[in-house]
Amino acid sequence: MxxxxxxxxxxxxxxxxxxxxxxxxxxxxxxxxxxxxxxxxxxxxxxxxxxxxxxxxxxxxxxxxxxxxxxxxxxxxxxxxxxxxxxxxxxxxxxxxxxxxxxxxxxxxxxxxxxxxxxxxxxxxxxxxxxxxxxxxxxHTVPETPPPPYSKRDASPIHSLKQHGPGGNSGPDSSNLSGFSFLVPFTFTDTTLSRNTTRDGYWCKVAYWEHRTRVGRLYAVHEPSVNIFSDLPHGDGFCLGQLSAENRNETVRRTRSKIGHGILLSRELDGVWAYNRSEHPVFVSSPTLDVLCSRTPLVHKVLPGYSLKLFDYERSMALRCAAKTSELTDGPYDPNSVTISFAKGWGPFYSRQFITSCPCWLEILLNDP
Incomplete structure (x- = not known):
């Protein structure tokens, strides 16, 4: 040169x-x-x-x-x-x-x-x-301690079942979280969400929702990683920008404009990771990031440029064993389902109590390893 x-x-x-x-x-x-x-x-x-x-x-x-x-x-x-x-x-x-x-x-x-x-x-x-x-x-880490209503997380879960087994002290006092339930204020009636319909060769399906309405088909992920985005030059993967829906309100349109480069979802040796490629935070709730034996799912904020291990297979297996003797599995609960909201958080300390109140969100339906 x-x-x-x-x-x-x-x-x-x-x-x-x-x-x-x-x-x-x-x-x-x-x-x-x-x-x-x-x-x-x-x-x-x-x-x-x-x-x-x-x-x-x-x-x-x-x-x-x-x-x-x-x-x-x-x-x-x-x-x-x-x-x-x-x-x-x-x-x-x-x-x-x-x-x-x-x-x-x-x-x-x-x-x-x-x-x-x-x-x-x-x-x-x-x-x-x-x-x-x-x-x-x-x-890989978040240095400062976050205030409510969400928990900013580093890339690796801070609660380990090896240190905090069932019945042990595994996080904040659950009495502070009483009065809320895992129950989501709607039920799935779409039979295509059943894992019994999955074909061999992919490790998860992704559903895109706007409030209570699912938009588009389920997206099956065959490769070890997938981009989920609205606007990504030369990008391949699940493009949310191409999905159309009737009567979108202004809140949904504003939130969709913030998805941008979206997230990179990857299945790696130690679990499933999400990398926030966008310019706005995303919010994550996962069974393997929750406090053990809590009725309220925790919601974790992932800043732009940060990664989070949103699902740990080893911890998931331990949680299932603990759930067999737990009294907290009252109602529909999917131990392999992860939810991700773009730009908007939800939870007991938030104006949006449930994920279905968020304008644009994903449901990640993971297969058993």
Missing amino acids: FRSKRSSLVRRLWRNHCAVTPASGARGTESGQNAEGLQNALKPAAHFVFKNLKDEQLELLVEAVESRGAWDVGCVSFPKTELRVGEHALPAQVLMCKLYRWPELKHLHELKLLCCCEESWKKDSESALVCCNPFHFSR
Whole structure:
């Protein structure tokens, strides 16, 4: 590649980096100096990566950064190494994610490789390369404690049946959640929702709802992962934007406009994960994320760019064993059903008490592993 073209690509990459935010508590001139100092520390390390990328890899990185992850761009391979940034050493993939997605990022363990990345299927000892495509990663933790009405979750469930077995102390005092029920204020009458009708070869079905009305057919997922979106350039998967319905109200139309790139749903070795690709939060309720022996499902907020393990097969099996002796399974309850609402939360502390009050939501019907 001609030097002038490489220089142009590098300039485009640096022009698209995220603004560096000053540390909390800093003010005025001090905060500006901190931000400028951090940016000056990042620049040499970033240019070292750019300089050592092959031409094809540099073009891939530009495509990923300028599309903000909307395009399906391959891995950007770089030797596994740590780069000096001020007084700290950062792995190359952390540096790229810090530059283009999360300026406050500090550690590798805060990140999760997405299933679309080839490196996610390799063991650390199998390759001397790492992927530096910042859009092959999601955030793996949530640092701050959330207020009601929902619970912001990190990527791995904080309640483990190994630590909190049936009858043990497994979460908040259930007395604070009394007076609510798992019962949903409607019943399914569509026989196509029955798992007895499933064919071999897919691991879940996805139903899209607007309030109490299901829109479109069930979508069977055969591949290990699927994009569920409204507007995703060059995207394949379940496109909600193509589904039409009569008499949509303004609330539904506004919410549909926020779905955007939607979510990436993937079945991985340790369970089923959801990655929020949109610019708005999504809200999740799952049997394996609930407090054991609680009558009220918890609703978890997943911010843009974050991933959540929304279903754990091992925990699900343990919950079923516990349910055989539990008195709380009073009414229709599906241990393999996960609900996801776009942009709008629900629950006992919310104006929307039930998922059917949400304008746009998904039901994920999982097959047994």
